[in-house]
Amino acid sequence: MKIGVLKEQAPGERRVALVPGVVATLSATGVEVLVETGAGARANFPDSTYDAQGAAVASRTEICREADVIVCVGPPDGLEPRRGQLLVGLLRPQERPEQLRAWARTGATVVSLDLLPRTLSRAQAMDALTSQATVVGYKAVLVAANAYGGYFPMLVTAAGTVRPASVLVLGAGVAGLQGMGTARRLGAVVTGYDVRPEAREEVRSVGARFLDLPGGPDAGGTGGYARELTDEEREAQQQALRTAIGDADVVITTAGVPGRRPPVLVTEEAIKEMRAGSVVVDTAAGPLGGNVALSKPDTTVVVDGVTIIGAGNLAATMPAAASTAYARNILAILAHLCPGGEPRIDLTDEIQDAIVVAHEGELRHEC
Known part of the structure; x- marks a missing residue:
């Protein structure tokens, strides 16, 4: 499985979805990690720190073409995920309904951590809203x-x-x-x-x-x-x-x-x-x-x-602290969505049912 990390493009956004320490954890399990050039620079994680932990530094185009899973912090503008690809982040679907519909039409699986059921004890490690609110x-x-x-x-x-x-x-x-x-x-x-x-x-x-x-x-x-x-x-x-x-x-x-x-x-x-x-x-x-x-x-x-x-x-x-906490949330959600190192979408699971907003061309949550 290949995981791609996008560089955030929103004005003032300095966080990154995965930090080098979490990349090392993923690499140790056989997962390939592709990090967009400069993705962690504003959080004081230069490209060299990702390379040292086994990640490959790549262009945005390469990541979108090769990654099975794309992770980000905020909703990425101009991204066109391909059919079967997973897009995971704090995507604010209620604020961007048109973008969400466009992603759904591609056949990609879109996962928004904003919608995680925060009262489930087994979801606590995945709770990005809580980690960022801290x-x-x-x-x-x-x-x-x-x-x-x-x-x-x-x-x-x-x-x-x-x-x-x-x-x-x-x-x-x-x-x-x-x-x-x-x-x-x-x-x-x-x-x-x-x-x-x-x-x-x-x-x-x-x-x-x-x-x-x-x-x-x-x-x-x-x-x-x-x-x-x-x-x-x-x-x-x-x-x-x-x-x-x-x-x-x-x-x-x-x-x-x-x-x-x-x-x-x-x-x-x-x-x-x-x-x-x-x-x-x-x-x-x-x-x-x-x-x-x-x-x-x-x-x-x-x-x-x-x-x-x-x-x-x-x-x-506070990009270093916020990114480190968020990366751990991403690690937990990937373990839930990709057991055994491969994406497995199970919409009967209450966590996946809540956070998977688009799958196989279907928009699952109207916003």
Whole structure:
């Protein structure tokens, strides 16, 4: 079996789907790995490191022609997989329905890790969304601390005592909990909030205080995500959050569901009530919107002294760590899809049924 690794082409994307250490693992099993020239360079994995682990450095054209399986991070533009070829990555099918239909028409098997059932214990090693969210939560706090003009911890100095920063994290999924834990380790006073009732103990487990909103909605959902709020619940939530947002020095938002517009948690009115010098980091900012009313993807804006950072692709800013974690996810999913070193698609398997979005010319999940 030949596995091809594509160089990511999206602006600002520095990750790579396989790192040299995982290539060595695959090579030891007899799998041939083809890596596109420069694929790992932006993650500080030069071509020579792949060559040293048994991979062949090749052109994109050669990879598309020869590989049985093509792996990538984000959806590759301009790729025309051939019949029977596997394409595996975080392909965001809900955002790119036309591209997905085009891939399906080629007869390729298209596998999108965005759709992995996150509640299955046997799928944990394959869970790329979780591995990347861990990076996002950690880096969001560092971005916030860098933009904030004060200290995160309490300091007792000869010039007096400096109070710790107040950090509010909205969303208690993987990224949110990682952010809370990181902010706590930096010495901030941390509060977390989520609409899911089970999040209360998760927030407390990382040393943060849980924000109780009067009349706040209970929106426990399925698959590890919250259900969508009604318009009335959303308005009540936003109103209840305004006071807590206004009291915070730093607000980090992490609420998002793949393929759907993120909920707006920080309104323009809430931003107006924040103190000058406060910082907001919106990790959900992207083409579908964000959690913060005035945030813009990959852009920092200042509104009445409040710094608002649209940071929807933070994992790409820590490419070595993010790529290493993602490569392990790819290794796990390849073991599941290709037992014995050959692709075997079994749509009766609940994992494959969820993540295989196109197979043998059929589009299996309408987006």
